[in-house]
Amino acid sequence: MKRNTIKTLIRASAVTSAALAAATALAACSGGTTVPHKGKAQNRQYTYYQSMMGRYGSGTMMGGSPGGWMMGGSGYRWMTGAGGVPGWMHGGRLPGYMMMGGSTDPGRIMGRFWANAPGPRISPAEATSLGRQIPVGARLDRAGDTITFTASSVRFAVLASPSGGPDETFRIAGLVNPKVIVRAGARVSIEVVNADPDTAHGMVVTASKDTSSWMPMMTARPAFAGSALWFLGNPTSAGMHAGTLTFTATTPGSYRYLCAVPGHARKGMTGRFIVTSYH
Ligand SMILES: [Cu+2]
Numbered sequence: 001m002k003r004n005t006i007k008t009l010i011r012a013s014a015v016t017s018a019a020l021a022a023a024t025a026l027a028a029c030s031g032g033t034t035v036p037h038k039g040k041a042q043n044r045q046y047t048y049y050q051s052m053m054g055r056y057g058s059g060t061m062m063g064g065s066p067g068g069w070m071m072g073g074s075g076y077r078w079m080t081g082a083g084g085v086p087g088w089m090h091g092g093r094l095p096g097y098m099m100m101g102g103s104t105d106p107g108r109i110m111g112r113f114w115a116n117a118p119g120p121r122i123s124p125a126e127a128t129s130l131g132r133q134i135p136v137g138a139r140l141d142r143a144g145d146t147i148t149f150t151a152s153s154v155r156f157a158v159l160a161s162p163s164g165g166p167d168e169t170f171r172i173a174g175l176v177n178p179k180v181i182v183r184a185g186a187r188v189s190i191e192v193v194n195a196d197p198d199t200a201h202g203m204v205v206t207a208s209k210d211t212s213s214w215m216p217m218m219t220a221r222p223a224f225a226g227s228a229l230w231f232l233g234n235p236t237s238a239g240m241h242a243g244t245l246t247f248t249a250t251t252p253g254s255y256r257y258l259c260a261v262p263g264h265a266r267k268g269m270t271g272r273f274i275v276t277s278y279h
Helices: 003-011 013-028 044-056 067-071 073-080 107-113 124-132
Strands: 138-141 146-149 153-160 170-172 179-183 187-194 201-206 228-232 240-248 253-258 270-276
Touching: 124 153, 124 187, 124 240, 146 153, 153 201, 170 270, 187 201, 187 228, 201 240, 228 240
Parallel strands: 146 179, 153 187, 179 270
Antiparallel strands: 138 146, 153 170, 187 240, 201 228, 201 253, 253 270
């Protein structure tokens, strides 16, 4: 996404409503988190959160429940993982409904929303290096856009929508949306970096073949326990937002990885993820 379009989009109320609907529906699923909520939400981040929600809350979206819930401490803890890792970052169950649509990208609002979420940050230089890095033990077929791992431990990095290539794609070892092949039973660790200056992105490994869905997070359940990292926010002066999915590729089959931000998989943020019983 281009930097110069963001101001206009932030003012576009339709987009704001869509992003709020996303946030509201996410927050509504308090039972989906995988991490117990502890501690009090009285800190600087919470103050930031409240002011952020208040700014977006001038419309009708925030009038009642679950909007009210999201404004409070419970919503904050679920969204940001105060006292633990956010449930939404680790494949916590998401609600099966969402009032959403339109042609603009809610990822732009979501990117701002999650810009200050807790989690690791890396420098743009580190991200560029990670995006080109050939993972240890990987066999690269550049012509066939395929990366094959034969070890029982698989580790690689993914850049979401970096500059210098097609927008709304993933970059792995310098390849655009390559097919990734791992062995059944492999322990897989994927470091995802949001390299987009102004749009949220995430990554889910799913058995769903449906990449045309506007709301993949509603239809594409994680294929394995832990195989989802829903959203990473925009970069800040602290660096680019990064997160790691760690899961065991238990069952052979043909899967996909995709970005869960509404509309992104449809635009091309997706690739094949194959789990084989042998190579
Ligand atoms: Cu995306």
